[in-house]
Amino acid sequence: MTGKSTLAALCLLAGTTHAAESATDLAALHARNLAANCTPCHSADTPAPNAIPRIVGLPADSILQRLRAFRSGDAPATVMHQIVRGYSDEQLSLIATHLATSPDLALDPR
Amino acid sequence: MNRRRFLHSLSLAATAPASAILAACSSAPRRGAAHVVVVGGGYGGATTAKYLRMWSAGRIDVTLIEREARFVSCPMSNLVLAGLRNLGDLTASYDRLRTRWGVRVVNDEVVHVDVTRRQARLARHGDIGFDRVVLAPGVDFLTEQIAGLAGNSERIPHAWKAGPQTELLRRQIEAMPDGGVFALHVPRFPYRCPPGPYERACLVAHYLRARKPRAKLLVLDANSEIQSKKALFAAAFAGPYRDIIEYRPDSTLLSVDAQTLSADLEFDRVRADVLNVIPPMRAGRLVDRMGIPLTNGRWVDVDWRTMEARALPGVHVIGDAVLAAPGMPKSGHIANQQAKLAAAAIVELLDGRSPDPIPTLLNTCYSFVDDRNAIHVATVHRYDAAAGTVLPVAGAGGLSSAASEEEGRYAAAWAQSIRADTLA
Numbered sequence: 001m002t003g004k005s006t007l008a009a010l011c012l013l014a015g016t017t018h019a020a021e022s023a024t025d026l027a028a029l030h031a032r033n034l035a036a037n038c039t040p041c042h043s044a045d046t047p048a049p050n051a052i053p054r055i056v057g058l059p060a061d062s063i064l065q066r067l068r069a070f071r072s073g074d075a076p077a078t079v080m081h082q083i084v085r086g087y088s089d090e091q092l093s094l095i096a097t098h099l100a101t102s103p104d105l106a107l108d109p110r
Numbered sequence: 111m112n113r114r115r116f117l118h119s120l121s122l123a124a125t126a127p128a129s130a131i132l133a134a135c136s137s138a139p140r141r142g143a144a145h146v147v148v149v150g151g152g153y154g155g156a157t158t159a160k161y162l163r164m165w166s167a168g169r170i171d172v173t174l175i176e177r178e179a180r181f182v183s184c185p186m187s188n189l190v191l192a193g194l195r196n197l198g199d200l201t202a203s204y205d206r207l208r209t210r211w212g213v214r215v216v217n218d219e220v221v222h223v224d225v226t227r228r229q230a231r232l233a234r235h236g237d238i239g240f241d242r243v244v245l246a247p248g249v250d251f252l253t254e255q256i257a258g259l260a261g262n263s264e265r266i267p268h269a270w271k272a273g274p275q276t277e278l279l280r281r282q283i284e285a286m287p288d289g290g291v292f293a294l295h296v297p298r299f300p301y302r303c304p305p306g307p308y309e310r311a312c313l314v315a316h317y318l319r320a321r322k323p324r325a326k327l328l329v330l331d332a333n334s335e336i337q338s339k340k341a342l343f344a345a346a347f348a349g350p351y352r353d354i355i356e357y358r359p360d361s362t363l364l365s366v367d368a369q370t371l372s373a374d375l376e377f378d379r380v381r382a383d384v385l386n387v388i389p390p391m392r393a394g395r396l397v398d399r400m401g402i403p404l405t406n407g408r409w410v411d412v413d414w415r416t417m418e419a420r421a422l423p424g425v426h427v428i429g430d431a432v433l434a435a436p437g438m439p440k441s442g443h444i445a446n447q448q449a450k451l452a453a454a455a456i457v458e459l460l461d462g463r464s465p466d467p468i469p470t471l472l473n474t475c476y477s478f479v480d481d482r483n484a485i486h487v488a489t490v491h492r493y494d495a496a497a498g499t500v501l502p503v504a505g506a507g508g509l510s511s512a513a514s515e516e517e518g519r520y521a522a523a524w525a526q527s528i529r530a531d532t533l534a
C-alpha cells in the first residue's frame with residue numbers, strides 16, 4: 001500500500017468509526033505501530049555498549065536522512081537497505097518522528 | 111467479579127510461597143479497569159504484556175501467566191551446544207515487567223480457558239477472569255508421529271525448547287568419541303525457526319572440527335532442500351565443514367531406537383553416537399482445551415488485523431502457535447511483532463475504536479555459521495485488505511551476500527536488544 005492510500009485509509013477510519021478521533025491522532029498511532037517494527041533491534045532499553053546503533057531520541061531529521069541514505073545506497077548497510085524498501089517515504093518519516101520523540105516509553109522507569 | 115475471586119484464591123493458595131503471592135499482587139487489580147490475561151511468557155507473551163501496559167499508559171490491568179519461573183531464550187541456544195555460551199546467559203527474570211511496567215506475573219500453568227465466562231483456570235491459583243485473553247503458548251511436539259521417540263527425550267534430546275534439554279545435548283556432544291556420528295533430524299516444514307536446524311549443524315560442526323576432527327555430522331532433513339538461507343548454509347556445508355557435514359534431503363524419519371541410537375528412515379538406516387531429533391510440532395496444546403479448530407490439525411488461523419483466532423473472536427493468539435501468513439517464519443522476532451500488533455489492537459478495541467487497518471511486521475533472523483560469523487534473512491510483511499492476510503512487501507527484504515564478522519556482532523547485539531524490548 002502506498003503512503004497516500006495509507007493516510008486515506010486512516011482518514012476514512014477517522015470519519016467512520018470515531019468522530020472525536022482526529023486523523024492526526026490516527027496517524028500518530030500508525031506511526032507508533034510502525035516504529036515498533038524497529039525496536040526489537042533498536043530498543044531504547046538495550047544496555048550499552050551494543051553494536052546496533054541506538055536511534056531512539058535522535059533528532060527526527062537525522063534519523064530520516066539516514067533511512068533515506070540506506071534506500072538510495074549512499075549509506076553502506078548489511079540489512080537496513082533491504083528493510084527500508086518495505087516502507088514508503090511517508091512511512092519512514094512517520095517512523096523517524098516517532099522514534100525521535102518516543103512518547104510511549106517508560107511507564108515507570110526505575 | 112472474577113478478579114477478586116482470583117486474588118482470594120491467591121491468598122489462600124497453600125502451595126505458593128508468601129513472597130510469590132505478594133509479587134503476583136504487586137499492583138492490585140482496580141475496580142473498573144479492563145483486565146487482559148496473557149498466557150505464556152515467551153518472546154510473544156512477555157512482549158504483549160509489556161506493550162499493553164505501555165500503550166494503555168497503565169490503564170489496562172495485565173496478568174501474565176507463565177509455567178516456568180524464568181525466561182529462557184531459544185535464540186542463541188545453538189551457541190550453548192558449541193560451548194560458546196552458557197544457559198545462564200540466555201536466562202532472565204520477569205522482575206522488570208513487574209516493577210517497571212506493573213504487570214502481575216503469576217508462575218503457574220493455565221489448564222483451561224472458558225471463553226464464554228471469560229475465565230482462565232490455573233493449576234494452583236484457581237480461576238482468573240478477563241476482558242480479553244492473549245494465548246502465546248509456543249509449540250508442543252508431536253513425538254508420537256515418530257515410532258519409539260515418545261518418552262525418550264533423555265536419550266534422544268530435541269533441545270528445541272531452551273533449558274535442561276540444551277544442556278543435556280551439550281553434555282552428549284562433549285561425551286561423543288572422536289570419530290563418532292552426530293545425527294540431526296529436521297522435521298517437515300513448517301516448524302519453529304526455519305534456519306535453526308542448519309545453524310545448529312554449523313555450530314556443532316564448528317565444535318567438532320576443533321575438538322573431535324574425525325567426527326561426522328549427518329543432517330537428515332525430511333524436506334527436499336534447506337528451508338532458509340539455502341545458498342548461505344550450503345556454502346558453509348560445502349566450505350569449512352565439507353569434511354564433517356553430510357546433508358541428506360528427503361530423509362523422512364519413521365522410527366528411532368533409543369537403546370541403539372539408530373534411526374530408521376524411509377530408505378535408509380542410520381546409527382549415531384548422538385541422535386538429535388527435532389520432532390514435528392504444532393501449536394501449544396493449551397489451545398485444544400477451548401476447542402479452537404486447528405489448520406492441518408496444528409496451527410491457529412488468525413485475523414491479522416487483531417491476531418484474534420478466526421474461529422473465536424475475542425481470543426487473541428500470537429507467536430509460533432499461529433498459522434503463519436505467506437512467507438512468514440515462526441521466529442522470536444515475528445512473535446515480538448505479532449505481540450505488538452495484538453497489544454495495539456486490544457488497546458483500541460477496549461477503548462471502543464477500530465484497530466490500525468494496515469498492520470506492518472518486520473522480521474530479521476540471524477544465524478551463526480561459526481563462533482564469529484553470521485548471516486541474516488529479512489522480510490517486511492503488510493496487511494493486504496483484498497487478500498485478507500499479511501503478505502511480504504515486494505522488493506523489500508533479502509539475505510546476506512556472505513557470512514561476516516560484522517553480522518556476527520549484529521547477531522549478538524540483536525539478542526541483547528530483543529531481550530530488552532521484551533523484558534526490560
Ligand SMILES: Cc1cc2nc3c(=O)[nH]c(=O)nc-3n(C[C@H](O)[C@H](O)[C@H](O)COP(=O)(O)OP(=O)(O)OC[C@H]3O[C@@H](n4cnc5c(N)ncnc54)[C@H](O)[C@@H]3O)c2cc1C
Binds near residue numbers: 149152184270443476
Ligand atoms: C534453537 C533455536 C534457535 C532459535 N533462534 C532464533 C533466532 O535467532 N531468532 C529468532 O527470531 N527466533 C529464533 N528461534 C525461534 C524462537 O525461539 C521462537 O519463534 C519464539 O520463542 C516463539 O515465541 P512464542 O512466544 O510463540 O513461544 P515461546 O517463546 O516458546 O513461549 C511460550 C511460553 O508459553 C509457556 N506456556 C505454554 N503453555 C502454557 C500454559 N498452559 N500455561 C502457562 N504457560 C504456558 C511456555 O512455558 C513458554 O515459556 C529459535 C528457536 C530455536 C529452538
